[in-house]
Amino acid sequence: xxxxxxxxxxxxxxxxxxxxxxxxxxxxxxxxxxxxxxxxxxxxxxxxxxxxxxxxxxxxxxxxxx
Numbered sequence: 284x285x286x287x288x289x290x291x292x293x294x295x296x297x298x299x300x301x302x303x304x305x306x307x308x309x310x311x312x313x314x315x316x317x318x319x320x321x322x323x324x325x326x327x328x329x330x331x332x333x334x335x336x337x338x339x340x341x342x343x344x345x346x347x348x349x
């Protein structure tokens with residue numbers, strides 16, 4: 284549903300101001316590639332914090348299971 288909404292909004296922008304819409308088509312992938320390392324670092328940190336939380340909570344889960 285989100286993709287359909289983006290396509291509809293882009294078509295409206297294309298009708299209203301086609302140079303801006305075409306610039307958006309070329310600039311969006313470049314911005315996405317520039318932000319990709321930050322997403323990877325964020326995912327890595329999230330997994331590290333989940334792992335640390337799981338390690339710290341493991342003794343409590345073992346005791347609760349007995």
